[in-house]
Amino acid sequence: DTGVSQNPRHKITKRGQNVTFRCDPISEHNRLYWYRQTLGQGPEFLTYFQNEAQLEKSRLLSDRFSAERPKGSFSTLEIQRTEQGDSAMYLCASNLGEGSYGYTFGSGTRLTVV
Amino acid sequence: GIQVEQSPPDLILQEGANSTLRCNFSDSVNNLQWFHQNPWGQLINLFYIPSGTKQNGRLSATTVATERYSLLYISSSQTTDSGVYFCAVRSYNTDKLIFGTGTRLQVFP
Numbered sequence: 001d002t003g004v005s006q007n008p009r010h011k012i013t014k015r016g017q018n019v020t021f022r023c024d025p026i027s028e029h030n031r032l033y034w035y036r037q038t039l040g041q042g043p044e045f046l047t048y049f050q051n052e053a054q055l056e057k058s059r060l061l062s063d064r065f066s067a068e069r070p071k072g073s074f075s076t077l078e079i080q081r082t083e084q085g086d087s088a089m090y091l092c093a094s095n096l097g098e099g100s101y102g103y104t105f106g107s108g109t110r111l112t113v114v
Numbered sequence: 115g116i117q118v119e120q121s122p123p124d125l126i127l128q129e130g131a132n133s134t135l136r137c138n139f140s141d142s143v144n145n146l147q148w149f150h151q152n153p154w155g156q157l158i159n160l161f162y163i164p165s166g167t168k169q170n171g172r173l174s175a176t177t178v179a180t181e182r183y184s185l186l187y188i189s190s191s192q193t194t195d196s197g198v199y200f201c202a203v204r205s206y207n208t209d210k211l212i213f214g215t216g217t218r219l220q221v222f223p
Binding site for chain 1: 118145147149154155156157159162164200202208209210211212213214215216
C-alpha cells in the first residue's frame with residue numbers, strides 16, 4: 001500500500017444530482033474517517049467506521065448523506081440531491097484502530113455543484 | 115466540544131526566515147498532530163506530538179499539554195514550505211481528530 005486512495009479526484013455535478021465517492025484505506029487499517037473541508041476552513045469530521053460498523057456520525061451529516069463500508073475495506077460516501085452548499089473537498093483518512101495515534105489522509109475528492 | 119485555535123491566521127515570509135506557529139486547545143488531549151496541506155489539498159503529517167518536543171530537519175514542534183498549547187517552528191524557510199499548516203487534536207472521550215482553522219504560510223524568494 002502506498003497510502004489512502006480516493007476517487008474521483010474531482011467531480012462537477014449539477015444541483016439535484018446524486019454523487020458517490022470512494023475511499024480505499026491502507027489495507028491493515030481498521031478505522032476509516034470521512035471529513036469535509038470548505039474553502040479557508042479546517043477539515044470537519046463527518047463520520048467514522050471500525051471495520052464495517054459506523055461508530056459515529058456528525059450532525060453535519062444530513063439525511064442526504066450516507067456512508068458505507070460494507071466489507072470493512074473500502075468505503076463510499078453518497079450525497080443525494082446535491083446542493084451548492086455541498087461544494088467542498090471530501091477527505092478520507094484511516095488508522096490502525098482505537099487509540100491509534102497516526103492518521104493517514106488521502107488526497108481528497110473536490111466536489112463542485114453547479 | 116473541544117476548541118482548537120491557531121495563530122497567526124496568515125504569515126508571509128522571505129526565504130530563509132524563521133517562524134513560529136501556535137495551536138491552543140481548550141481541553142485535555144491524548145493526541146495532537148501537525149499537518150501541512152499542500153496546494154493540491156494533500157494533508158501531510160508532520161508530527162505526532164501530544165507532549166514534549168520533536169525535531170525533523172528544519173521543523174520542530176513542542177507541546178505543553180498542561181498549558182494546552184503546541185508550537186511548530188520552521189527554520190530557514192523555503193518556498194516549498196508554503197501552504198496551510200493545521201493542528202489537530204483528539205480528546206479522551208472520542209476517536210476523531212478536531213482541526214484548527216489553520217495558518218496559511220507564504221514564503222517568497
